[in-house]
Amino acid sequence: MLREFFLNEVKTAVSLLVKDKKLGQMSLEDNYNLQSEIPKNSQFGDFAVNVSSLSRYTKLAPAKTAEIIASEINKSGFEINVTAGFINFKISSSMLNKIINEILEKKLDYAKNNVGKGEKVILEYVSANPTGPFHIGHGRWAAMGSALANIMKYSGYDVYQEFYINDAGSQIQKLGKSLYIRILQELGIEIDFPSDEEEAKNFYTGEFLIPVAKEFIEAEKERAKTIKNIWTGDFNEEQLKYISKYARLKMLAKQQALLKNFRTFFDNFFSEITLHESGKVENCIKKLQELGVLYEKDGAIWFASSKYGDEKDRVIKKSDGAYTYLTADIAYHYDKLQRGFTKLLNIWGADHHGYIPRMRAAVEVLGYNPDSLEVLLGQLVNLVINGEEVRMGKRTKMVTLDDLIDEVGVDATRYWMIMKSIDTTLDFDIELAKSKTDDNPVFYVQYAHARACSILRNASADKPDIINNTIQKGFEPDLSKADFNLIWIADDEKSVETTKKLILKLEEYKFVVQSAAKNKTPYLVTKYLQELACDFHKFYTFSKVLVENEKLMCARLSVVKAVILILKSAMNLIAVDTPEKM
RNA sequence: GCGUCCGUAGCUCAGCUGGAUAGAGCACCUGCCUUCUAAGCAGGGUGUCGAGAGUUCGAAUCUCUCCGGGCGUACCA
Numbered sequence: 001m002l003r004e005f006f007l008n009e010v011k012t013a014v015s016l017l018v019k020d021k022k023l024g025q026m027s028l029e030d031n032y033n034l035q036s037e038i039p040k041n042s043q044f045g046d047f048a049v050n051v052s053s054l055s056r057y058t059k060l061a062p063a064k065t066a067e068i069i070a071s072e073i074n075k076s077g078f079e080i081n082v083t084a085g086f087i088n089f090k091i092s093s094s095m096l097n098k099i100i101n102e103i104l105e106k107k108l109d110y111a112k113n114n115v116g117k118g119e120k121v122i123l124e125y126v127s128a129n130p131t132g133p134f135h136i137g138h139g140r141w142a143a144m145g146s147a148l149a150n151i152m153k154y155s156g157y158d159v160y161q162e163f164y165i166n167d168a169g170s171q172i173q174k175l176g177k178s179l180y181i182r183i184l185q186e187l188g189i190e191i192d193f194p195s196d197e198e199e200a201k202n203f204y205t206g207e208f209l210i211p212v213a214k215e216f217i218e219a220e221k222e223r224a225k226t227i228k229n230i231w232t233g234d235f236n237e238e239q240l241k242y243i244s245k246y247a248r249l250k251m252l253a254k255q256q257a258l259l260k261n262f263r264t265f266f267d268n269f270f271s272e273i274t275l276h277e278s279g280k281v282e283n284c285i286k287k288l289q290e291l292g293v294l295y296e297k298d299g300a301i302w303f304a305s306s307k308y309g310d311e312k313d314r315v316i317k318k319s320d321g322a323y324t325y326l327t328a329d330i331a332y333h334y335d336k337l338q339r340g341f342t343k344l345l346n347i348w349g350a351d352h353h354g355y356i357p358r359m360r361a362a363v364e365v366l367g368y369n370p371d372s373l374e375v376l377l378g379q380l381v382n383l384v385i386n387g388e389e390v391r392m393g394k395r396t397k398m399v400t401l402d403d404l405i406d407e408v409g410v411d412a413t414r415y416w417m418i419m420k421s422i423d424t425t426l427d428f429d430i431e432l433a434k435s436k437t438d439d440n441p442v443f444y445v446q447y448a449h450a451r452a453c454s455i456l457r458n459a460s461a462d463k464p465d466i467i468n469n470t471i472q473k474g475f476e477p478d479l480s481k482a483d484f485n486l487i488w489i490a491d492d493e494k495s496v497e498t499t500k501k502l503i504l505k506l507e508e509y510k511f512v513v514q515s516a517a518k519n520k521t522p523y524l525v526t527k528y529l530q531e532l533a534c535d536f537h538k539f540y541t542f543s544k545v546l547v548e549n550e551k552l553m554c555a556r557l558s559v560v561k562a563v564i565l566i567l568k569s570a571m572n573l574i575a576v577d578t579p580e581k582m
Numbered sequence: 583g584c585g586u587c588c589g590u591a592g593c594u595c596a597g598c599u600g601g602a603u604a605g606a607g608c609a610c611c612u613g614c615c616u617u618c619u620a621a622g623c624a625g626g627g628u629g630u631c632g633a634g635a636g637u638u639c640g641a642a643u644c645u646c647u648c649c650g651g652g653c654g655u656a657c658c659a
Contacts, residue, residue, distance in 0.1 A: 033599080044602075052601060055639085062601090062639095084602060129659070169659055300657050311585080311655085318657040325659045353586055354654050379587065380653075420595070423587060425652060427594070432608085440621085441607070447621045455618050527596070530607075541623045560618095582621070 001510045002047060006078075006089050007036040010049045013072035023068055024058030032057065038508070045081065045088030046504060052085030096503045097484040103506060103562040104479065108569045111510040115518055116157030122336050123149050125347035126259070127164040130252040131175045133208050134401035136428060137381045139262070141347045142401075143417035144378065146264040147522040147574040148347075154573060155517035160341065161266045163259075164332060167248055168272040169325060175251070176244025178204040180227075180235055182213035183243065187228045208400075212250055216243070258402060262410060263575040272328055275335070281323060284331035285316065293365050303330075308361035309370075326355075330362040337368050344373045345520070347422075353377050376520055378422045384429040408433040411576045415442040418574050419526045441530055442576065448533035449567045450582040452560050455545050457580075459557055462546070466554050477561055482554035487543075490552075495543040499559065502535040509566050513573070522574060529570050536563050 011034065017023040018030075032054055039048045051069055052062040060068075062085030070082045079090040103110045125145030126138055134142075149159045181203070184191050193205045217224045227239050252269075259266070275281055285301075288294050293304045299319035303326075306313050316327045336344050344363075348355070356377075360370040382389050383399055405413050412433045419441065420426050432440065456475040460467045467477045487499055509528065516524040545556040571578045 035599090039602080040605080041602075048602090050601060052640090086602065131659095166659065171659060298657080302657090315657045320657075322657085324657070350587065350653050352654080357585095377587075377653095382652095424595075425588075429594085432594090443621055444607090447619080451619055451622080453619095458618055523596090527606085534606090537622055538624095540618080544618065546618045582619075 001514075002091070002095075002504075002507055003036045003038075003511050006047045007034060007049060009073050009089075010034060010036075010051065010069060010087060013069050014051075014054070017068065017072055023054075024060040024065065026054065026057040030057040038504075039086075039088065042501070044083060044086065045079075045090045047089045047091070048086045049089075050086050055085070091504075093485070093488040096488075096500060099503050099507045100484070100558050100562050101479070103565055104477075104558060107565050108572065110566065110569065111513040112154055112156075113510065113514055114156035115514050116152060116155050118156060118158050119343055120158045120160070120341045121152065121343040121345055122160045122162055122339075122341040123152075123345045123347075124162045124164055124336075126264070127166065128255065129166040129169075129171050130248050130255060131171050132204055132206065132251065134255060134258060136383060136399060136401055136404050137349060137378075139401040139404060139413060140381050140417045140426060141349070141378055142259060142262055142264040143414045143574075144376075144422060144522055145347050146262075147414075147418050147525070148520060150573045150575065151513060151522055151525065152517045152520075155514060157517065160268070162336075163266045163269045165252060165269055165271045165273075166325075167252070168276055168328060172244055172248055174202055175204060175247045176240050177202070177235060179209050179212060179216070179247040180240055180243050182209040183216055183224065183227060184231060186210070186213045186217055187224060189228065189231060209247075212247065215250070216246060220246075258405075262401070262405065263414065270332070272332070275328055275331055280335055281328055281331040284334050285327065287334070288316070288330075288365065291365055303358075303362070305358045305361035308364050310357040310361045314358050326358060329359065333359060333363060333373070334366055337363070337366065337372070342372055345376070346374070347376045347378055350377050350379050374520075376422055379425040381417075381426045381428055384427050385431070389427070404428075404430070411446075412440065412442045414574060415526060415576050418522050421521065421523050441526070443582075445529045445533045445567065445571070446577070446579055447582055448536045449564060449571070449578045450580060451540060452536065452564045452567070453580040455560050456557065456564070459546055459553070463550070463553070466550060467557055475561065475564075477554050477557040479554075479558060481550065482558055483551035484555045484558075486549065486552040487555050487559075490543075492542065498535070498538045498542045499556075502532075502539045502559065502563070505532050505535045506562055506566050509570065512570075525570055525574055529567065532563070532567065532570070536567075539563075 014023065014026075014032075014034075018026050018028055034049055034051065034053070036047055036049045039045055051066050054065050055062045058065045063082070066082045066085050066087050070080050070087050073080060073087075077092050077095050079092075081088050081090070106112075123145060125141045126134075128134060128138055145161070149161050152159045178193075181191055181193060193203045194200050223239075223242070227236070230236055230239070256269070285294070288303065293307070294316060295302055295304060300315050301317040302313045303316045304313050314326055315324050317323055333344060353375075356373075356375050359375075360373055363373050364370040407430060408416075416428060416433050417426070433442075453475075456467060456469075459477075460469040460475055465478070466481050467475060469475050488496055490496055509532075512524050512528040516522055539559070543556060545553060545560055547553050547556075568578050
């Protein structure tokens with residue numbers, strides 16, 4: 001990574017100078033922190049390190065400090081100039097050529113790295129109730145989570161993706177009853193959900209269960225007949241149990257199918273029911289009891305979480321004998337820890353943020369570092385239709401993730417969901433995401449890729465000896481026939497400038513991937529893709545690739561090939577397609 | 583009330599471990615296709631960085647107060 005390289009040049013120089021007491025009054029004990037950056041204005045250079053902050057130790061003016069450090073650096077392969085407190089580096093064309101060679105050699109693995117150091121991470125996300133279709137917010141977690149998992153794996157984390165199925169609570173009963181009613185309706189019985197608003201809250205009154213009821217009757221003809229015959233105006237316990245299970249498994253299957261279609265792949269779907277049946281919940285409570293953090297009050301059992309940073313204590317076992325959602329979730333996180341994961345990474349909706357302190361408390365009490373729990377809080381998604389924000393409420397018909405994907409496609413949906421920082425409320429503008437014009441960033445990036453592919457296609461048709469399109473070598477330029485120096489001695493200044501910028505941008509991919517992985521910010525990848533596509537389009541405008549001079553042509557073809565590889569690698573990370581033709 | 587996220591160009595957002603004239607996309611205007619895909623490129627301007635105070639040689643960035651908006655504040659999940 002060139003950023004790191006130049007930073008190390010400076011750090012090495014500083015260490016040497018300090019050791020010889022040549023850097024003002026700075027001493028070995030002084031704890032300094034430097035960073036390298038890409039100057040906003042490229043006339044300063046290609047990379048820069050600002051050493052102004054060292055002035056507090058050197059007791060010299062920033063410019064003087066920079067001067068001394070710069071004179072200590074051994075320049076090979078780059079130039080240095082000093083302005084104010086900045087040490088600016090300008091890299092040589094041979095370093096640029098090396099970048100292209102490295103990309104063509106490592107291909108999609110160019111930016112693979114090991115900042116994760118094999119850390120065992122369990123990433124839990126989406127984790128919806130199997131009680132209905134996904135809403136668009138689930139889509140955000142699915143897109144973000146799957147992209148993050150890809151990025152982190154690429155960066156050396158050992159990531160295990162898990163979906164916690166919330167299938168044990170009272171909501172399953174509610175789902176079963178609702179399907180029961182829908183089935184009866186389909187069988188021609190006069191019945192409807194309660195008209196009283198309060199009572200209706202015990203049912204899922206949405207229409208999504210109507211097709212499920214139809215499927216049920218089709219698949220379970222005999223049972224349907226029985227259900228109809230024994231209907232007395234009350235739910236039959238045995239039938240309700242059966243229907244509840246049917247509904248639960250059906251909804252889950254639908255969710256799983258959708259996730260797959262949305263390129264979100266989990267290593268495991270963890271059912272809350274199994275947590276109860278295996279006795280893990282009981283065990284966890286026993287453990288908490290032994291640790292002396294539980295007590296009884298008002299007929300309920302409480303967890304003294306307020307002693308561990310929570311604002312108040314929480315109920316573990318309700319006075320009616322049932323466990324709370326939290327209880328099972330503590331047991332679930334305990335299970336994750338016992339499975340050997342050292343980092344529990346969760347994506348939760350912002351509406352769950354109050355939940356973090358109590359879960360941290362639980363992790364701490366159970367004898368683990370509370371920091372092993374890391375929650376990425378996702379702000380919610382608003383749908384914008386025709387410029388109007390659509391609130392998801394009782395009156396408006398819910399727009400499901402299915403609907404959205406049907407409307408705008410998987411690529412655009414994923415891209416838009418990942419594009420913005422997770423900290424900002426996302427306005428998902430359907431019209432914009434659907435548009436096939438320049439206001440749509442997905443197409444801008446895909447177009448760059450298709451355009452680049454088109455050049456290679458044309459080249460291999462005309463010059464098969466320079467660029468090869470056999471199965472083993474997919475549009476691979478023959479590097480031995482390229483002369484990269486021709487790129488840099490072209491008379492066209494714009495061509496040289498935009499090519500250089502493009503290659504530096506390709507190299508930046510390494511830094512972007514690592515930042516996105518470390519900071520858990522997949523949107524950096526989409527931002528980068530935008531910039532890379534832009535730099536490629538500029539290169540395309542100012543540098544004709546298919547020129548007479550075959551050595552120059554081959555050099556430029558290599559640049560194009562490198563762009564395709566990096567675009568593809570980055571798009572793979574966020575799981576968005578890169579069509580070769582558009 | 584308390585907790586939390588957000589408030590930067592007309593719109594959507596980057597930048598926030600303090601540092602070189604505050605950036606990008608869209609929208610708007612003007613040019614550029616007999617030449618590798620015009621879903622493209624070139625040029626054009628815009629900011630009391632929500633307000634105020636503080637820390638600092640230096641603040642969009644850190645601290646405090648206030649204002650505005652989202653979310654939460656259950657023996658629901």
